[in-house]
Amino acid sequence: MHDSRLSALIIDCDVDDLAAASRFWAGALGREVVAPPAAGSPYIDLSERPGELTVVVQKVAHASRLHLDLETNDVEAEVARLERLGARRVAYVKDWWVLEAPTGQRFCVVPARKPMTGGSHWD
């Protein structure tokens, strides 16, 4: 038994200037840039909005796109569940899996960083 939920939208940006990218997306979505990234970090968090998804802007070295993160308290069980639905494993990175949907989009299954609320419970 485990839980999972859609936890974040990651805006993957193939850009040199991550700060400028985050300013655009913050402005577009009516959010604030929470903080400049830690030195060497490819991530900038945008402020949360009630009833909306967490949004993170990421500097990437592939074509710009969007991807979803699903968080779970059991990564292996969640990946196995998604494989049964038709997803396939692409790569294990640090402590999460990159999967590819049968419809072609890549997404990540990440360990929950906090106790999970509001997710789906899978037997």
Place this chain on the structure above:
Amino acid sequence: MHDSRLSALIIDCDVDDLAAASRFWAGALGREVVAPPAAGSPYIDLSERPGELTVVVQKVAHASRLHLDLETNDVEAEVARLERLGARRVAYVKDWWVLEAPTGQRFCVVPARKPMTGGSHWD
């Protein structure tokens, strides 16, 4: 003065079988397929989840990807605001604009179908 907000995540799927695509994404995200699409419609809605974004699965004739919809009570004013932030107009479709972010992703500015709540207010 107008309002805008992030209203939906659209899962663009370059597939023959939209129903199968929607079943995968519903299962992955712990949602239900609300209804089969109307004849000829490229859209299938997934059920809503509290605190999460509206998610729609769309059949497309380009590479699979994700895109965001921003809804607004003044499409022209919102598009002009986004242009000032660096977006550019790509195409006007029915009653919405397709824009391209300076970071390369395409997204849509659509007229709000219901009175807006929870959005950002722009002077």
